């Protein structure tokens with residue numbers, strides 16, 4: 001089948017692109033579009049051209065799978081120029097999404113009509129590149145710099161109505177009559193003596209506008225290369241003639257598209273999509289309808305989990321043991337929603353709609369008719385078992401029982417029920433209403449239907465889900481453990497708290513390991529009744545009354561605004577602690593800190609892979625990116641290791657191994673390094 005077909009509707013040539021699933025502008029589409037424009041030019045009976053997408057969308061952009069390969073002609077910039085140069089007016093008829101190269105095609109058209117549900121955007125920046133087919137030069141000329149700049153730099157699409165308001169869309173047409181309305185519009189404009197040509201417009205900017213924009217967005221854009229290139233390209237549209245602006249765009253595009261950041265971000269684009277594919281679960285696996293969710297535990301975690309479902313319009317029954325914590329939990333949910341409403345991201349009605357879906361209860365039996373019950377009770381195996389045995393007796397057959405455990409063995413929990421095939425781990429990350437990650441933990445007996453249902457549900461509540469198998473800490477926390485262990489070891493060997501944190505901040509994490517400990521609270525897992533001398537620095541700090549941010553003193557001292565300053569007292573305490581343990585202190589450079597914090601994580605990831613606890617290396621990247629703030633522009637721990645070279649990682653691990661207690665090199669990692677392979681290939 002050819003991607004592009006043409007047909008004549010009277011004097012209008014209708015050019016239809018049919019390249020499922022998203023009408024990406026691959027070589028066949030580009031060739032077809034060029035041929036269609038030539039066909040229109042050659043046929044005197046044709047007075048106007050309509051370009052429209054078949055299936056679910058207009059063009060969703062360039063074909064990302066072609067990047068990094070040798071591109072077959074014609075290139076998109078050429079095709080776009082051909083469209084714009086057509087003497088017969090070309091009308092883009094937009095439904096679904098006009099994204100990236102898709103919007104660039106539309107911008108080259110003389111007119112644009114769209115259905116109300118359409119979305120338009122230039123998301124290239126999210127792939128570490130910039131619009132490379134004239135988007136940075138045409139969009140500011142069509143809608144003005146003020147509207148174009150945030151669209152190009154954020155990459156977020158806008159709805160059709162907004163596009164109409166800023167002049168990007170000429171007319172909103174009927175949701176169900178796009179083609180007919182576009183043809184009618186084409187006839188309306190065909191007789192005009194001149195048609196708008198985007199490249200001939202002018203883009204004007206107030207002095208200082210670009211610097212102001214840079215300053216305003218500095219924090220959000222930190223670490224990424226593409227946003228700055230986007231700004232420079234739009235700036236060029238305001239200072240250079242179109243052709244020179246295009247040359248600037250091309251130069252910036254080529255530099256980005258061949259760079260490491262863009263490779264990493266493209267990897268993540270495909271990684272996110274791959275993550276939803278589950279081994280042994282086919283697309284036709286029947287889903288279990290989830291009309292009502294039960295949640296055990298109305299604490300911060302349970303409440304946060306509940307909000308996901310309420311926001312998605314799914315009723316929640318929230319169970320606590322006593323009235324006071326139940327009331328507190330409900331009040332916290334409301335407070336969180338109201339805070340969101342205050343920021344303008346929710347209306348007062350939406351808050352009430354969500355709250356109306358919540359049924360707080362003290363009666364265990366109220367969970368009976370739930371289709372899915374998630375427990376978020378105390379993290380202790382004995383308690384989990386007791387809860388699951390009870391749930392199994394109360395909750396209707398066929399319903400899914402899920403644990404939010406972050407470490408424990410799902411199989412052991414499932415074994416106390418009569419329905420181990422309907423037991424699963426759903427590990428949310430705190431704050432659960434905000435963090436995008438969901439680890440779906442697959443037990444040995446979890447059924448394909450239950451897995452497929454959990455995955456489908458994760459999309460409904462707008463999470464990025466990754467499947468992990470049973471092991472201590474699953475993917476995320478299991479990899480966190482060696483990092484924390486090395487952080488502590490480095491402290492005792494002489495590295496300072498703030499130096500260790502700074503290395504990870506500079507790498508691109510939002511927070512260093514000790515800032516994270518202070519935020520979480522140093523007393524997590526600390527036993528105040530333990531009479532033995534503290535084994536770990538953190539326990540020693542707890543014994544001295546330091547609890548982290550919550551009491552103003554932890555690894556750092558905090559002021560009322562939670563600004564941290566290094567603590568000389570803690571530094572001395574750590575020195576004394578090391579002396580008591582007979583550990584000699586030395587100067588440790590930044591490179592060693594980086595290697596000892598991050599290489600063991602790569603190794604743990606490789607162990608997880610070789611043990612089959614994760615389905616693919618890219619899933620591990622998705623976990624660390626969405627759950628722990630690993631910087632996106634490096635592609636995640638596995639892709640980063642591939643980028644710097646697995647041989648380099650292994651050599652580093654071998655060098656540091658004598659200092660890393662209990663270290664075991666992954667065979668998979670060693671083999672791949674020796675064979676010149678990659679973890680993510």
Ligand code: 3H9
Nearest residue numbers: 024060061062063064065076099100101123131132133273
């Ligand atoms: C660009 O345009 C550069 C130009 O400026 C310059 C060039 C010179 N290419 O997301 P889904 C696949 S850069 C290839 O699950 P949804 C995707 O991998 C591009 N493949 O569907 C998946 O495959 P599979 C700028 C693509 O309904 C399948 O399609 N454009 C592309 O949830 C379904 O995708 C973008 O960045 C592509 N461009 O969401 C837009 N797009 O089934 C990227 C998708 O094998 N795309 N696939 O896993 C999207 O944002 C979403 O796919 C979209 C649909 C919103 C369109």
